[in-house]
Each structure stands twice: as C-alpha cells, then as structure tokens.
Amino acid sequence: MTTHLASPRAEFAAGVVAILPLAVAVMPFGLILGANAAAKGLSLAEVLAMSAFVFAGSAQFLAIDLWRDPAPWAALGLTTLLINLRHVLMGASFSQKLGRFGRAGRLVAVFFMADEIWAVAERRALERPLTPAYYAGLALPLYVNWLVLTVAGAALGKLVADPRALGFDFAFTAVFIGLVAGFWKGRPTLKITVASAAAAILVHRLLPGAWYVIAGAGAGIATAALTTPAAPPLPAAAKR
Amino acid sequence: MDAFALTPANLAAIAAMAVATYATRVAGLWLAGRIPQGGRARAALDALPVAVLVAVIAPGAAAGPAEILATIVTIVAVLRLPLLAAVVVGVGAVVALRALLG
Numbered sequence: 001m002t003t004h005l006a007s008p009r010a011e012f013a014a015g016v017v018a019i020l021p022l023a024v025a026v027m028p029f030g031l032i033l034g035a036n037a038a039a040k041g042l043s044l045a046e047v048l049a050m051s052a053f054v055f056a057g058s059a060q061f062l063a064i065d066l067w068r069d070p071a072p073w074a075a076l077g078l079t080t081l082l083i084n085l086r087h088v089l090m091g092a093s094f095s096q097k098l099g100r101f102g103r104a105g106r107l108v109a110v111f112f113m114a115d116e117i118w119a120v121a122e123r124r125a126l127e128r129p130l131t132p133a134y135y136a137g138l139a140l141p142l143y144v145n146w147l148v149l150t151v152a153g154a155a156l157g158k159l160v161a162d163p164r165a166l167g168f169d170f171a172f173t174a175v176f177i178g179l180v181a182g183f184w185k186g187r188p189t190l191k192i193t194v195a196s197a198a199a200a201i202l203v204h205r206l207l208p209g210a211w212y213v214i215a216g217a218g219a220g221i222a223t224a225a226l227t228t229p230a231a232p233p234l235p236a237a238a239k240r
Numbered sequence: 241m242d243a244f245a246l247t248p249a250n251l252a253a254i255a256a257m258a259v260a261t262y263a264t265r266v267a268g269l270w271l272a273g274r275i276p277q278g279g280r281a282r283a284a285l286d287a288l289p290v291a292v293l294v295a296v297i298a299p300g301a302a303a304g305p306a307e308i309l310a311t312i313v314t315i316v317a318v319l320r321l322p323l324l325a326a327v328v329v330g331v332g333a334v335v336a337l338r339a340l341l342g
C-alpha cells in the first residue's frame with residue numbers, strides 16, 4: 001500500500017470533529033427522551049441501561065411512547081425490531097467499509113451503528129478508508145453524550161421543556177438534511193430522494209408505527225436499482 | 241421513585257429492545273457476503289444512506305406548511321453554512337413559521 005494514512009490519534013481526532021455538531025444536535029433529544037422515560041416510571045438506572053444497551057434514538061423514542069406498567073416486553077421488542085429493520089441493509093452496506101476492522105472489531109463496530117454514526121462513517125468511506133480509530137472518534141463521544149443526556153433528562157424530569165414549543169423536534173430533521181447533502185450526486189440522488197420521501201409520507205398517513213421508514217427506504221433503493229443497468233458494463237463495452 | 245430501582249418487567253423490555261437492535265445491526269454483516277457486488281444490487285446499496293435518511297425525516301418535514309417551508313430554508317442553509325449553523329437556522333425557521341402560520 002502506498003496510500004498514506006494518518007496516525008490513529010489524528011484519525012480519532014478527525015472522527016471527534018466530524019461527530020461534534022451531531023452530538024450537540026442530539027442533546028435536546030437525549031434530555032427529552034430521558035424526561036419522557038421518567039414520566040413513564042422508568043428509574044435513572046433503567047434509563048441508563050436502555051441507552052447503554054439499546055443505543056438507538058428513534059427506537060427508544062417509539063418504545064417510551066408505547067411504554068406501560070408493567071412493560072409489554074414482547075411488543076416493545078417487536079416494535080424495536082421493526083423500526084430498526086433498516087439497520088440490516090445499513091449494516092450490509094457498512095460491512096464493505098470495515099476492511100480494516102477484523103472479525104471481533106466488526107462485531108463491536110455494528111453495536112454503535114446509530115444512524116448518525118453510520119451516515120458520517122459512510123460519508124468518510126467515500127473519500128478514504130475507514131479506520132477503527134476514526135470510527136471510535138465518532139462513536140465514543142456520541143455514546144457518552146447519549147448516556148449522560150438521557151440520564152440527565154430523567155433526573156430533571158418535568159423541568160425539560162416541551163420540545164415542540166422550542167422547535168427542537170425539527171433539529172433532527174435539519175441534521176438529517178445536512179447528512180443527505182453530503183451524499184448528493186445530482187439527478188440520481190434527486191430521484192432516490194423523491195421516491196423515498198413520497199413513500200414514507202404516504203405510508204406514514206396510512207399505517208401506524210414504523211412502517212414508513214421501511215417503505216421509504218425500500219422505495220428509494222428500488223428506484224436506484226431500477227434506474228441502473230441490470231449488469232455491470234463489460235470492460236470492452238467501455239472502450240467503444 | 242428510587243433512582244436505582246430495577247423492575248423485572250422493565251429490564252425484560254430493555255433486554256428485548258437491546259437484542260432486537262443488535263440483531264438488526266449484526267445481520268447486515270451476514271447479509272453483505274450474500275448479495276451480488278455489481279449492477280443493481282450495488283446501486284441499491286449505494287442509494288441506501290440517502291434513502292434511509294430521507295425516509296426517517298420525510299413525514300416530519302412534510303407535517304404542515306410551516307415544516308415544509310422550514311425544510312426548504314434548511315436545505316438552502318445546509319448548502320451555505322456549516323452543519324450546526326444550518327441546524328440553528330432550521331430550528332429558528334420552524335419556530336418563526338409555526339408562530340406565523342399556526
């Protein structure tokens with residue numbers, strides 16, 4: 001390999017810098033999630049355990065919405081499975097960028113594959129090989145941030161303001177728009193965006209729960225697949 | 241409420257959620273070796289980041305006139321400003337537009 005690679009320390013620092021704006025943007029969500037969880041009767045220790053072992057913001061929000069006493073564990077597990085089904089495809093795509101990770105490293109890396117970390121890591125892989133140090137620089141701050149803020153939200157409880165009144169619910173949308181912009185490649189991306197948005201909005205109106213995520217993601221990737229030639233062009237054809 | 245209380249039903253639910261989440265994340269590693277590398281499968285995987293991110297936010301971004309306009313403002317801001325600044329502009333826009341449009 002002639003490719004020059006930065007030191008692990010520099011890679012880690014680059015990861016921290018890349019995730020920092022996202023860590024700030026998820027702060028209100030962590031607080032709100034913790035406060036909602038406390039209102040549903042979860043203790044601080046339970047909020048900490050959920051954030052530490054699940055580490056999936058959208059699934060945690062949906063689960064807390066559905067939480068009752070006693071907790072319907074089967075329904076909550078199934079709902080989590082449904083809203084996180086997109087991670088199967090995300091992981092399949094991500095797997096091809098984990099060449100430098102080793103077998104155990106991959107199994108650890110996917111545990112931290114929250115949407116934000118995955119999107120930033122995929123974006124990095126478009127430009128240079130993804131290193132474990134860079135990935136750790138993404139995952140560690142966001143993980144610690146999430147644990148601290150969800151527990152702080154649970155401790156503060158009702159002191160946490162209504163997210164909608166302050167427009168914080170829209171911060172999530174704005175962050176994701178920024179992430180999409182990083183992947184933009186003109187018309188093909190526009191087609192994917194239109195298909196994904198249309199399907200997600202339609203299914204969100206028709207069905208309860210998390211089906212809209214699967215429908216939107218499915219419509220987007222189907223559009224990409226169908227607007228691409230079925231077989232890769234042969235090298236000879238390229239010379240014509 | 242005891243801050244350190246751990247009730248069995250809550251722990252069972254958290255465990256179910258943790259297992260479900262890790263299962264979906266690790267399943268991709270298994271799936272990756274079983275899908276073709278070229279043509280349409282490749283195009284589908286390459287489209288995944290945008291397809292997933294857009295699907296997650298689309299219903300919220302299209303929830304009403306205020307959200308649709310704020311989404312447009314945010315797209316313009318994202319093209320010109322650092323991410324965090326664009327998020328601040330987007331949140332400010334949605335607060336102002338919701339106040340204006342109800």
